[in-house]
Structures are given as C-alpha cells and as structure tokens.
Amino acid sequence: MKKIPIVAWREFKHTALTKAFIIGSIIVPILIIPLLIVLPALFSQDVEPLKGTVVLIGPDVLDAAEELAAADRTNSGQKALEQTLEQLPEGTVDPVSKHMASSMMGSDTELDLVFQRGAHDELEDMKEQVRSHELTAVVVLQDGILQPNPEVESNRFKVFVRPGLSARHLEIIDDLISDAVVETRVVATGMKYEELRTMMRSPRSDTMRLQEGGGEAVEYEWAKRLIPMAFMFLVWIATFSSGNYLLTSTIEEKSNKVMEVLLSAVSPFQLMAGKILGQAFVSLVTLVMYGGLGLAALFALSQADLVPISMIIWLLLFFGMAYFMIASIMASVGSAVSDLHDAQSLIGPAMMILILPLILWMPISEAPNGMLAMVTSWIPPLIPFIMILRVTASGDPVPLWQIFGTLIVGYGAVIAMVWFCSRIFRVGVLMQGKPPSPLQMIKWIRYK
Amino acid sequence: MGAEPTISLRNVNKQFGDVHAVRDLSLDVHKGSLIGFLGPNGAGKSTTIRMVMSIIYPDKGTINVLGDSALAAKDRIGYLPEERGLYRKMRVGEYLHYIGKLKGMPRSNAISAAKYWLDRMELPKVDRKRCEELSKGMQQKVQFIASILHEPDLLILDEPFSGLDPVNAELLNEVIRDLNAQGRTIIFSTHVLHQAEQLCDSILLIDRGEKILDDTMEGIRQTFDPRTIEVEPTIGHELPVAIEGVAHRSNQGEHGIELHLEEARDPQDVMRRIMASCPVRSIRLRRPTLDEIFVMLVRDRMHETHADLVPGEVDS
CATH class of the missing domain: 3.30.70 (Alpha-Beta Plaits)
Incomplete structure (x- = not known):
C-alpha cells in the first residue's frame, strides 16, 4: 500500500503544481473579482446620448413629456439609487456593494429630445422621416388614453422607431411617454403629480438578523438564496474539474503506453487508488480556494454567521462523497478509452443525471424538506449535491436522521462504485482499439 | 539446474471471451538463464508475460515467480514492454526516480542508480530534459533504464532492440550480457530471431497459446x-x-x-x-537457423490444423 502515496503525489504534483493549473484555477478567479467591480464602471462610460425629435400624434401629452424630458427623470435610475443608498444609515451597506449596485444599475444617458405634435394624416410621411433618421420616433396614442379609467384597448400607444435604435434608448422613450400619459391624467384631476409620487413611495424595510452568539447583522435576502447554490456549485466545480483531470491523465497514460510500465510496478487497484487520491487533494485545493474566497467575501460583508461551522462539516462530508463517486466513474471511463472523444460519449449518460442538481437548485433550496428534495436525496449519484443544497438552505432544518441516513447510503454507494470501477479499470487499462460499449464495461466487472 | 526455477508455470490457461490465449502452458525458467521467448503474432507471448508480471491473472493453473506469488515478486522483476511509453512532459530524471520508487527503491538510491545508468547508456545530461524532447532511440534507452534501475533478479525484455541503431543495439546487447553474467535471469521476447540466436542460451517457442519448443540452443541444434x-x-x-x-x-x-x-x-x-x-x-x-526452425514448426502446426479442418485438401 506504500505505493499508493507515491502515485498520488505524482498525480497531485503534475496537476496542481503546474503553470496551467495555477494560472487557470488560482490566478484567473482571483483576477475576476476586481474585474467584476471595475468592468461595470468601464461599461457605464460608453452609453450613447439620446438626441433628436419625437412626434406625438393623438391625445395631447406634449407638456408633460417636455417637462419630464427636461427634468431628466426617466433615466435617473442610477441617481435615484445613489440617493437611496446615501439615505441609508451609516455602516449598513459596505462601500464595495454600494459601488457594485450603483455600477450595475446602468448609467446616466445624456438626453436631448425635442417633442412636436403631429396629425394622423401625416403619419406615413413621418414614418419615412424616421427611416431617414430625420425623426427619432413617432408616437401614436389611442384616443381614450387620457381617460381617468381607460379601457384596456384604449390604454395603449404605438412607437415607430428606426431599426438601429438601441434597446436602452427605446426603453427611455417608452418610459417617458408612459409617465407623460400618467402625469397628464393626474394633472387633469387637479392633483399635483409630484406630491402624488412622493406619497406613493413605498417604505423600506431594514431587516436585522439576530445572530446566534449575540449581536445583530443586516439580513440580505439574496445572500440566503445564493448560499445553497454557491455551496452546490462549489462541490460541483471542485469534483468535476478534478474528475476531468483524472480522466485526461488516465487517457494520457494509456495513449502514451506508459500504463504497462506502471502496471509492472503497481497493481491496477493501487494505480487507480493513487490517482484518485492525488486528484482528491487537487479537488480539495480548488474547494478550499473558491470556498475561502466566498467566506472572505462574507466576512467582508459582516455575513460570516450565515455559514456556521456545521455547514462546513456537511460540505466536507458531502464533497468527499461527490468526489469519490465522480472520480471512480472518470477513472474507469478513462481506463477504457484511448482518446477524449471516445470518453465523452461514455460519460454523456452519467452527465445527464449529474446535471439534474443544477436544474433542481431553485425548487430544492426553496423547499429543502419538500417531496422532491426528500426523494432525490436518496438516489446515490445525486445524494451529495441534493443534500448540500438542503443542509445549506434557509428554513426548517433537515432532520438529522436524514443527513446521517444519506451519509451512510452515499458512502455505501461510494464503496460499491469504487469496487465496480476498479474492476473495470483493471481490464480497461490493457484494452486497445475500439472503445467499449457501457454493456461491455459492465461485463468486464465479472472478468477474473 | 537443480535449484528452484525463477519462473514456474503449471497448466496455466487464460481465455478472453472465446479466444483461448494460453492453453495448459507449463514451463520452468532457471536462475541465470537468458531465454528467448518466441512465437508468431497472437501466440500468447504478451498474455503469458502479463501473467508473470501479475498484470493479469490466469483462469487456471499456478504461476510461481522468484519463489513467491507473481504479485509478491513484482518489485524484483524488471519489465520493458513491447509498447513503449513515457510521460511526455515529465523530466527524464524525475521519471526514473518515480519508477524506481514504485519499484521499492529509496529515493536516494533511485537518484544515484539513475545517474549511473544514464551515463552507462551514454545519455549524459538528459536528466533535466523532458521525455518528449528526446529522440526515439534515446527514449528507448530511458525505458530500458527504467526496467533495470532497481536491479531486478528477473528481467523481461519485449523487443528491446526495436528502433535502435546498430551502435546502440550493440551497447544494449553488451549490457544485457553483463546483467546475465551477474546472475540475473533474462527473458527476451523478439521477432528478430537471429538476435535471439546470438544472445540466448535457450529458447521457448509458443504458438496459439501452447508450448511447441523448449530447449537449450545446443539441444535445438542437435534436434534439428x-x-x-x-x-x-x-x-x-x-x-x-x-x-x-x-x-x-x-x-x-x-x-x-x-x-x-x-x-x-x-x-x-x-x-x-x-x-x-x-x-x-x-x-x-x-545448421538450420532459428528462423528456419521457427518457420518449420509454426508451418507444420498450421498444416496440422488445416488438415484437421479440411482433410481432403491437404495434398492439393
């Protein structure tokens, strides 16, 4: 058994201590974080100004439209957000989140629109002027649109624009006309529109989470929703990236014909065990690195208590289960084929099953003790992914008997899978030529 | 020859599906011999070697290697397979240390042995090179070193000369003779029969999984x-x-x-x-060459099989 660590160390060294791994798996993700912060700010500088003439046909909303355009209210989402953020109590939002939220809202679009009234019989001429870029848009409002309680059919307007108009500019025109119609209706009743808007502003809730060990922290709903997905992705990425390394390194040893030399020194089981163990450490490095970044972010946002230590323990236990399941499949497939293309066709059916947790993320994290979650938790290849979603989801805790039950079933399945896959590996590594069918691989299990 | 044989096979059978790769094979290889293991393509040589190496196991029969089970003796066997392979991106020295450690050598011994053999095989200053940077002949020599680095008692060489120029073939020939002179048992599998004739002291010929000749070179010369x-x-x-x-x-x-x-x-x-x-x-x-004996024996068996299958066509 002392040969297994030798194989494992080579496997780890030639995967994790290479430039490709360090650049691809460590440096790139670290670089992505500042990029995520900087990029939106860069994009925000590149919005085209909206200039030109808009002709309004139908009920008169000209004054309101001109007033709104002049006040530049329709495109002030960022300003409004910034004002809201400024009004929040000191310390409730960290500067990074503030900057990101502000950047992601988009940017101020410079607005210089002139509005004109038009007649229905001039519509065709005006459409031509829109096509020839003389006009920016022609808006035709339905006759009953300014009624206090308009019919559904009357409460509409048509906007004619040139094909190349950007979605952002179209959205600004739409919002501006909609607001102008509403303002005209309100003013017609004798009320002041600005006062009404102020009254309509919904109050904000500031939810505070009372922490287990005393103290309180701002509750971010998005963080609670994202944590189960983040945990599952963490397990998924860590296991599949190492699984892929294992697959390619096994194929490489087979296609390089070095396999027979290795088998003259170690048994097929020792070789497979060493390779799986070596890649387990690679996988652990990935898990710790990405998980550590996530935890650091939570610490920075004073949200570390969202991930209690029990969650980390479950993560490690279910990660181990997921890794050994995926790794044994990858090692056996890698042993049976001579190139990556053949491997893809064999792994395809397994991937179809393993992609399910990604699809089921939302319903399971919303109802971690629902029927769907309960049933899928006991299907061996899905156990680790579904259970990590369940144990990290907010809401009622998963009963302990289910956690320990799935751990027993899952690790039982791991032992069975490693045994079956080692039987396949033992035969597969010596096979050359046409790749086997899944049925042939099952037959190999029985070979002496 | 009275001592326990280095390799002893008794009634070994191995079948892959419908193909009977090795059939009731019994043989003894004695310590210190240099034996040519010959046979036409598909005769069962590689299967037999793989069983001796405990890479695969017989369906029936027993295999005893170096007085122990084949698996237990793994670290005392050196093996150069016919299909050569190296880790392309690995450095030569690192590869040899890795194989040495897998064969049970302490790291320091593996390093000094690799250095000695790289010099002996006229491969100085290649230990820091990646395997893919070497010529085919140099790669072949590195693989040979990997098979002898741990000073095995039994050395199995499958087509060791293929791909080598005459100078390097002569160098390898000399090393093989030296290793044999040190008392190591060497099994040499090849299709180049005149090499086996020059190098080996006995010949084992198998065809379709069965032994058809097992004798010393002298015995063969007298028989034929x-x-x-x-x-x-x-x-x-x-x-x-x-x-x-x-x-x-x-x-x-x-x-x-x-x-x-x-x-x-x-x-x-x-x-x-x-x-x-x-x-x-x-x-x-x-005297008949080994090639002639090989062709004669294998052709005779083909005729026998042909006669069994279509008796009426033998004379035609």
Missing part, C-alpha cells in the same frame, strides 16, 4: 539436423542441374548455392556426390 549444403564451385565450373538427394536449390547465398536435401538423405553421401561431379572452392553442411 542440418539439411542444407552450401557449395561454391570453382570459377568456370557449374553444378549439375540434377543431383541425387537434393530436393531443390536456392539462389546464390553468402556462402554459395544452397542445396536443400530430401528427407532421410545422408548429407555426407550427397556432399561426396557433389564433389565428384564438380570441382568446388568450398562446401559446408549448414
């Missing part, structure tokens, strides 16, 4: 009578077209015309007839 006369007439003379006792003649060879004798003819009698009919510069009775 010389049946070819090489004759070179003096200049200006020619051999008669028909010579009693000669079945057929071959083209002019290195030592003259080759005359193949009829069955049961006395070679001395035929040689006397030749010398009486034509003045000759040289005449000699040539």
Whole structure:
C-alpha cells in the first residue's frame, strides 16, 4: 500500500503544481473579482446620448413629456439609487456593494429630445422621416388614453422607431411617454403629480438578523438564496474539474503506453487508488480556494454567521462523497478509452443525471424538506449535491436522521462504485482499439 | 539446474471471451538463464508475460515467480514492454526516480542508480530534459533504464532492440550480457530471431497459446539436423542441374548455392556426390537457423490444423 502515496503525489504534483493549473484555477478567479467591480464602471462610460425629435400624434401629452424630458427623470435610475443608498444609515451597506449596485444599475444617458405634435394624416410621411433618421420616433396614442379609467384597448400607444435604435434608448422613450400619459391624467384631476409620487413611495424595510452568539447583522435576502447554490456549485466545480483531470491523465497514460510500465510496478487497484487520491487533494485545493474566497467575501460583508461551522462539516462530508463517486466513474471511463472523444460519449449518460442538481437548485433550496428534495436525496449519484443544497438552505432544518441516513447510503454507494470501477479499470487499462460499449464495461466487472 | 526455477508455470490457461490465449502452458525458467521467448503474432507471448508480471491473472493453473506469488515478486522483476511509453512532459530524471520508487527503491538510491545508468547508456545530461524532447532511440534507452534501475533478479525484455541503431543495439546487447553474467535471469521476447540466436542460451517457442519448443540452443541444434549444403564451385565450373538427394536449390547465398536435401538423405553421401561431379572452392553442411526452425514448426502446426479442418485438401 506504500505505493499508493507515491502515485498520488505524482498525480497531485503534475496537476496542481503546474503553470496551467495555477494560472487557470488560482490566478484567473482571483483576477475576476476586481474585474467584476471595475468592468461595470468601464461599461457605464460608453452609453450613447439620446438626441433628436419625437412626434406625438393623438391625445395631447406634449407638456408633460417636455417637462419630464427636461427634468431628466426617466433615466435617473442610477441617481435615484445613489440617493437611496446615501439615505441609508451609516455602516449598513459596505462601500464595495454600494459601488457594485450603483455600477450595475446602468448609467446616466445624456438626453436631448425635442417633442412636436403631429396629425394622423401625416403619419406615413413621418414614418419615412424616421427611416431617414430625420425623426427619432413617432408616437401614436389611442384616443381614450387620457381617460381617468381607460379601457384596456384604449390604454395603449404605438412607437415607430428606426431599426438601429438601441434597446436602452427605446426603453427611455417608452418610459417617458408612459409617465407623460400618467402625469397628464393626474394633472387633469387637479392633483399635483409630484406630491402624488412622493406619497406613493413605498417604505423600506431594514431587516436585522439576530445572530446566534449575540449581536445583530443586516439580513440580505439574496445572500440566503445564493448560499445553497454557491455551496452546490462549489462541490460541483471542485469534483468535476478534478474528475476531468483524472480522466485526461488516465487517457494520457494509456495513449502514451506508459500504463504497462506502471502496471509492472503497481497493481491496477493501487494505480487507480493513487490517482484518485492525488486528484482528491487537487479537488480539495480548488474547494478550499473558491470556498475561502466566498467566506472572505462574507466576512467582508459582516455575513460570516450565515455559514456556521456545521455547514462546513456537511460540505466536507458531502464533497468527499461527490468526489469519490465522480472520480471512480472518470477513472474507469478513462481506463477504457484511448482518446477524449471516445470518453465523452461514455460519460454523456452519467452527465445527464449529474446535471439534474443544477436544474433542481431553485425548487430544492426553496423547499429543502419538500417531496422532491426528500426523494432525490436518496438516489446515490445525486445524494451529495441534493443534500448540500438542503443542509445549506434557509428554513426548517433537515432532520438529522436524514443527513446521517444519506451519509451512510452515499458512502455505501461510494464503496460499491469504487469496487465496480476498479474492476473495470483493471481490464480497461490493457484494452486497445475500439472503445467499449457501457454493456461491455459492465461485463468486464465479472472478468477474473 | 537443480535449484528452484525463477519462473514456474503449471497448466496455466487464460481465455478472453472465446479466444483461448494460453492453453495448459507449463514451463520452468532457471536462475541465470537468458531465454528467448518466441512465437508468431497472437501466440500468447504478451498474455503469458502479463501473467508473470501479475498484470493479469490466469483462469487456471499456478504461476510461481522468484519463489513467491507473481504479485509478491513484482518489485524484483524488471519489465520493458513491447509498447513503449513515457510521460511526455515529465523530466527524464524525475521519471526514473518515480519508477524506481514504485519499484521499492529509496529515493536516494533511485537518484544515484539513475545517474549511473544514464551515463552507462551514454545519455549524459538528459536528466533535466523532458521525455518528449528526446529522440526515439534515446527514449528507448530511458525505458530500458527504467526496467533495470532497481536491479531486478528477473528481467523481461519485449523487443528491446526495436528502433535502435546498430551502435546502440550493440551497447544494449553488451549490457544485457553483463546483467546475465551477474546472475540475473533474462527473458527476451523478439521477432528478430537471429538476435535471439546470438544472445540466448535457450529458447521457448509458443504458438496459439501452447508450448511447441523448449530447449537449450545446443539441444535445438542437435534436434534439428542440418539439411542444407552450401557449395561454391570453382570459377568456370557449374553444378549439375540434377543431383541425387537434393530436393531443390536456392539462389546464390553468402556462402554459395544452397542445396536443400530430401528427407532421410545422408548429407555426407550427397556432399561426396557433389564433389565428384564438380570441382568446388568450398562446401559446408549448414545448421538450420532459428528462423528456419521457427518457420518449420509454426508451418507444420498450421498444416496440422488445416488438415484437421479440411482433410481432403491437404495434398492439393
């Protein structure tokens, strides 16, 4: 058994201590974080100004439209957000989140629109002027649109624009006309529109989470929703990236014909065990690195208590289960084929099953003790992914008997899978030529 | 030869699906011998070697290697497989240390042994090079070193000379002889039979999973009578077209015309007839080469099988 660590160390060294791994798996993700912060700010500088003439046909909303355009209210989402953020109590939002939220809202679009009234019989001429870029848009409002309680059919307007108009500019025109119609209706009743808007502003809730060990922290709903997905992705990425390394390194040893030399020194089981163990450490490095970044972010946002230590323990236990399941499949497939293309066709059916947790993320994290979650938790290849979603989801805790039950079933399945896959590996590594069918691989299990 | 054999196979059988790769094979390889393990393609050589290496296991029969089970003896065996392989991106020194450690060597011993053998095999200053940077012949020598680095008691070499130029082939030949002289048992599998004839002290020939020849070179020479006369007439003379006792003649060879004798003819009698009919510069009775013995034995078995399958067509 002392040969297994030798194989494992080579496997780890030639995967994790290479430039490709360090650049691809460590440096790139670290670089992505500042990029995520900087990029939106860069994009925000590149919005085209909206200039030109808009002709309004139908009920008169000209004054309101001109007033709104002049006040530049329709495109002030960022300003409004910034004002809201400024009004929040000191310390409730960290500067990074503030900057990101502000950047992601988009940017101020410079607005210089002139509005004109038009007649229905001039519509065709005006459409031509829109096509020839003389006009920016022609808006035709339905006759009953300014009624206090308009019919559904009357409460509409048509906007004619040139094909190349950007979605952002179209959205600004739409919002501006909609607001102008509403303002005209309100003013017609004798009320002041600005006062009404102020009254309509919904109050904000500031939810505070009372922490287990005393103290309180701002509750971010998005963080609670994202944590189960983040945990599952963490397990998924860590296991599949190492699984892929294992697959390619096994194929490489087979296609390089070095396999027979290795088998003259170690048994097929020792070789497979060493390779799986070596890649387990690679996988652990990935898990710790990405998980550590996530935890650091939570610490920075004073949200570390969202991930209690029990969650980390479950993560490690279910990660181990997921890794050994995926790794044994990858090692056996890698042993049976001579190139990556053949491997893809064999792994395809397994991937179809393993992609399910990604699809089921939302319903399971919303109802971690629902029927769907309960049933899928006991299907061996899905156990680790579904259970990590369940144990990290907010809401009622998963009963302990289910956690320990799935751990027993899952690790039982791991032992069975490693045994079956080692039987396949033992035969597969010596096979050359046409790749086997899944049925042939099952037959190999029985070979002496 | 009274000591326990290095390798002992008893009634070994191995089947892959419907294919009977090895059939009731029993053999002994004695310590210190240098044995040629021969056979046509698909004869079961690689399967037998893989069983000796405990890479695969027999369906029936027993295998004893170096006085132990094949698996337990793994670290005392060196193996150069026919299909060569190296980690392309790995450095030569690192590869040799890795294989050495897998064979149970302490790291420091693996390092010093790798250095010694790289020098001995005329591969200085390659230990820091990646395997993919080496020429095919150099890669071949690195793989040979990997098989002997741990000073194995038993060395199995499958086509060790393929891909080597004559200079390197001679170097390898010399090393193999040295290793054998140190008392190591060497099994040498090849299709280049004259190499086996020059190098080996005994021959094991298998065909379709069965042993058809297992003898020392001397024993083989005695068993297979010389049946070819090489004759070179003096200049200006020619051999008669028909010579009693000669079945057929071959083209002019290195030592003259080759005359193949009829069955049961006395070679001395035929040689006397030749010398009486034509003045000759040289005449000699040539032993059959290993190639000829190999072809004869394998072809005979093919004819037997053919006769079993379609008896009516044998004479045609």
